[in-house]
Amino acid sequence: MPGKQANLFPFNDVDALAPALRSHIIACQNAGITRHNVFKIGVSGGSLPSTLAQALLAEPTSEEDKVQFDKWEIFFADERAVPLDHEDSNYALVKKELLDKIPAGWGQPIVHPINTEFLNDTQELADQYEQVLVNSFAKGDSVKLPIFDLLLLGSGPDGHTCSLFPGHPLLRETDAWVAPIEDSPKPPPKRITLTLPVITHSVRIAFIATGAAKKDIMKQIFEEGNGLPCALVNEATGERCSWFTDNAAVEGVAYPRRGFL
Ligand SMILES: O=C(O)[C@H](O)[C@@H](O)[C@H](O)[C@H](O)COP(=O)(O)O
Numbered sequence: 001m002p003g004k005q006a007n008l009f010p011f012n013d014v015d016a017l018a019p020a021l022r023s024h025i026i027a028c029q030n031a032g033i034t035r036h037n038v039f040k041i042g043v044s045g046g047s048l049p050s051t052l053a054q055a056l057l058a059e060p061t062s063e064e065d066k067v068q069f070d071k072w073e074i075f076f077a078d079e080r081a082v083p084l085d086h087e088d089s090n091y092a093l094v095k096k097e098l099l100d101k102i103p104a105g106w107g108q109p110i111v112h113p114i115n116t117e118f119l120n121d122t123q124e125l126a127d128q129y130e131q132v133l134v135n136s137f138a139k140g141d142s143v144k145l146p147i148f149d150l151l152l153l154g155s156g157p158d159g160h161t162c163s164l165f166p167g168h169p170l171l172r173e174t175d176a177w178v179a180p181i182e183d184s185p186k187p188p189p190k191r192i193t194l195t196l197p198v199i200t201h202s203v204r205i206a207f208i209a210t211g212a213a214k215k216d217i218m219k220q221i222f223e224e225g226n227g228l229p230c231a232l233v234n235e236a237t238g239e240r241c242s243w244f245t246d247n248a249a250v251e252g253v254a255y256p257r258r259g260f261l
Contacts, residue, residue: 004238004239005234005238005239005255005256006234006237006238006239006241006242006243007239007241007242007243007258008222008242008243008245008250008253008255008256008257008258009242009243009244009245009257009258009259009260010245010246010247010249010250010257011244011245011246011247011260012246012247013246013247014051014054014210014246015054016246017051017208017210017244017245017246018051018054018055018058019055019058020244020260021051021052021055021206021208021244022055022056022058022065022067023065023260024204024206024242024244024260025041025055025056025067025150025152025206026064026065026066026067028041028149028150028203028204028206029041029067029068029071029072029149029150031149031203032071032149032150032203033068033071035149037071038071038072038073039068039071039072039073039149039150040073040075040136040137040146040148040149040150041072041073041074041075041148041149041150041151041152042074042075042076042077042148042150042151042152042194042202043074043075043076043077043090043094043152044076044077044078044090044152044153044154044161044162045076045078045079045080045090045093045094045154046154046156047154047208047210047211048152048153048154048208049090049093049094049096049097049098050097051208051210052094052097052098052152052208053097053098053101056098057098057101057102057103067106068107069102069106069107069108069109070107070108070109071107072107072109072110073109073110073112073136074094074109074110074111074112075112075132075133075136075148076090076091076094076112076113076114076129077151077152077153077162077193077194077199078090078162078163078191078192078193078194079091079113079114079129079191079192079193080188080190080191081114081119081122081125081180081188081190081191081192082119082188083116083119084113084114084116088187088188091111091113091114094111099111112129112132112136114128114129114192115128115129115132122180122181122182122190122191122192123180125180125192126176126178126179126180126192127178129178129192130176130177130178133146133177133178133198134146134177145177145197145198145201146177146198146201147201147202147203148198148201148202148203149202149203149204150202150203150204150205150206151194151199151202151204151205151206152206152208153199153205153206153207153208153230153233154207154208154209155207155209155214155217155218155221155230156186156217157213157214157216157217158185158217158228159217159220159221159228159229159230159231160185160186160228160229160230161199161207161229161230161233162193162194162199162229163181163184163186163191163192163193164193164195164196164199164229165181165184165185165186165229166227166228166229167227168181170193170195171196171227171229171232173195173196173197174195174196174197176195177194177195177197177198178192178193178194178195178198179192179193179195180192181193196229196232196233196236199233200232200233200236200237202237202240203240204240204241204242205233205237205240205241205242206241206242206243206244207230207233207241207242207243207244207245208243208244208245209243209244209245209249210245210246210248210249211246211248211249212248212249212251214245214248214249215248215249215250215251215252215253217230218245218249218250218253219252219253221234222234222250222253222254222255223253223254223255
């Protein structure tokens, strides 16, 4: 694997993983605020929002341990082409698991859901969400790519991340920041997703992968350069990429494990 390798931080369980994930997110938050007075983060669906809430809604242990939600700008790394109150909506999931539970006085993040006017045209839906990113990241300048402060990603059992699936032509998309997919192997089929160039240009990337069901794919992601979307992100981002896992998900994975400082 070229260059520095991704960080792999295994923990006994999610209860042990959550405080470390919080610490990592707060470090990325503080760096983002120092850089441009805002923390621009992209989040995924699946099991991530629940783990994210466990990490972020814990009582701060110090002033430095505070989540400054009023400085947060939340985007979706991928989203399903469904209404915002639909059971398949990542926005609905993040709202239920996290946003609705943020205590008063902790501040409220700016959140960018998809524009559901365009649900019937996934290309329009993707273009409109890309414009949301342009308005936030470019502000009239012509920037080549948005640079997120942190992307929180999941890893599917087939090695997909966001809505980028193994062998899918979308993996070769190099111009669009946000792309539509209408044949997602993971239902529902119609979605939009950040593209690989956007993902790999994030300042930091953190994957959260837990459970024994992930151990086979984790071996493939970490042991062979096989073009799996998660492996492509690892190889393109090196030490900017960290994996927060439990021991069950990395059983048998021969890869340098780091103690989370
Ligand atoms: O919208 C989605 O479906 C998710 O963004 C997707 O990419 C998810 O992160 C992976 O499928 C892992 O999901 P689990 O963590 O639930 O296994």
